[in-house]
Amino acid sequence: MAAQHARSVRLLGFGIALVGYLFGLQALLRHGIMLNGGDGGGDVFAYWTAGGHLLRGEPIYAAGVGGYAAYLYPPVLAQLFMPLANLPLPVVAWIWRAVEVACLRIATGSWTVAGIAILVFPPVIAEIDAGNVHLLIAAGVAAAIRGRAETVVPVALTKFATLAAAPMALRRNPRALLAGLGVAMGMVLVSFALRPDLWWEYTRFATHVGSADSGWYNLGAFIPTWARVVLAIGAIAWSLRQPRAAALAATLALPVLWFHGLSVLVAVVATPGAPRAWRSGPGAPR
Numbered sequence: 001m002a003a004q005h006a007r008s009v010r011l012l013g014f015g016i017a018l019v020g021y022l023f024g025l026q027a028l029l030r031h032g033i034m035l036n037g038g039d040g041g042g043d044v045f046a047y048w049t050a051g052g053h054l055l056r057g058e059p060i061y062a063a064g065v066g067g068y069a070a071y072l073y074p075p076v077l078a079q080l081f082m083p084l085a086n087l088p089l090p091v092v093a094w095i096w097r098a099v100e101v102a103c104l105r106i107a108t109g110s111w112t113v114a115g116i117a118i119l120v121f122p123p124v125i126a127e128i129d130a131g132n133v134h135l136l137i138a139a140g141v142a143a144a145i146r147g148r149a150e151t152v153v154p155v156a157l158t159k160f161a162t163l164a165a166a167p168m169a170l171r172r173n174p175r176a177l178l179a180g181l182g183v184a185m186g187m188v189l190v191s192f193a194l195r196p197d198l199w200w201e202y203t204r205f206a207t208h209v210g211s212a213d214s215g216w217y218n219l220g221a222f223i224p225t226w227a228r229v230v231l232a233i234g235a236i237a238w239s240l241r242q243p244r245a246a247a248l249a250a251t252l253a254l255p256v257l258w259f260h261g262l263s264v265l266v267a268v269v270a271t272p273g274a275p276r277a278w279r280s281g282p283g284a285p286r
Contacts (some may be wrong), residue, residue: 010112017115024118024125028097031129033090041093044131046071048092051081060198061205072205072255075198076157077133077189096131103139104128107267112187123262133158138267141250143167145243147273150180157184161264164232164249168239172275219257228252243272 030036034045049058050071060071060078071078084092104124105115116123127134133155141154142160149169156162169177192199235249247267254261 013112013116015019016119017112019118020115024115024128024207027125028129029033033093036090040129041096041131043133044093044096045069045089047077047081047096047131048085048089050078050084051085053197054078054082055085055200059201061201073133073159074157074191074202075195076187076196079191081192092265093131097128100128100131100135104266107135107142108269109139109142109271113269117266118126121263121266123260124266126260127263128209132258132260133262134254134261135266137162137250138247138264139244141165141264142267142270144173144177145246145267145270145272147173147176147178147276148181149173153184154176154178154187158189159254161250161253161255162237165239165246165255168243170245171240172243172273175276219259219262230256244268244270 012036027030028040031040033041046069047067053060060075074084081092082096087095101114104117105111108114108117118128124135136155136158140151141164143149144152145168149165149172152162152165152169166177232249232252235245239245244267247265247270250267251257251262251264254264
């Protein structure tokens with residue numbers, strides 16, 4: 001009887017998830033893509049444009065927060081988008097959306113939960129539609145919650161909010177966190193070696209960037225900065241005892257709290273893994 005009940009629950013979950021995927025696909029198709037008769041893909045459009053600027057030797061930090069095709073991140077992401085800049089934007093947008101859906105699967109732990117999240121949590125479909133990096137952050141935070149912290153620092157090369165999970169990761173799996181730090185340092189060194197001028201340009205931009213005014217969509221505009229900092233610090237401290245709180249900490253640490261930035265919260269469903277000590281094997285502390 002119990003086995004039959006569990007099977008029924010799984011089938012129900014699968015059905016709801018399927019509805020979620022179909023709903024999400026319909027919404028994306030109806031909203032379309034920028035430069036192709038639609039309005040979707042606004043954020044991935046900025047990355048694609050930045051990659052194109054690099055190919056043509058043009059600056060990538062000309063627009064401020066909220067500006068048209070504004071690129072606000074360290075140079076690494078723009079450099080990774082350089083090969084994609086040769087493709088039409090609709091193709092790149094769907095590639096990036098596929099990456100985000102894969103990250104949603106990593107963050108939630110199953111395709112079923114991912115499909116349900118698309119259906120019941122509006123920031124998720126808004127994020128996939130825009131093509132930002134919030135679900136990459138969610139995947140990195142969820143992996144750290146599970147005890148695999150290698151991606152925490154590399155993902156922070158998009159938005160530094162992922163680093164809000166670093167104290168929790170350092171306490172639970174320091175070796176993985178430091179391995180990821182090494183990977184991120186390698187990425188930065190390669191990026192700097194290729195284009196050191198981009199990093200000086202980014203430093204100047206980051207220290208003078210203004211605020212965004214995009215109406216209700218910028219949820220952070222309704223919360224004083226000091227209050228968000230206090231709440232983020234509190235969530236980081238809480239995550240040392242309850243790892244899932246790292247999802248809230250990373251969300252509050254976003255430089256601009258867009259509506260679709262709330263999609264980072266899907267990482268809260270990740271099941272915390274067991275802490276791992278520096279040493280492994282017989283006799284290692286647990």
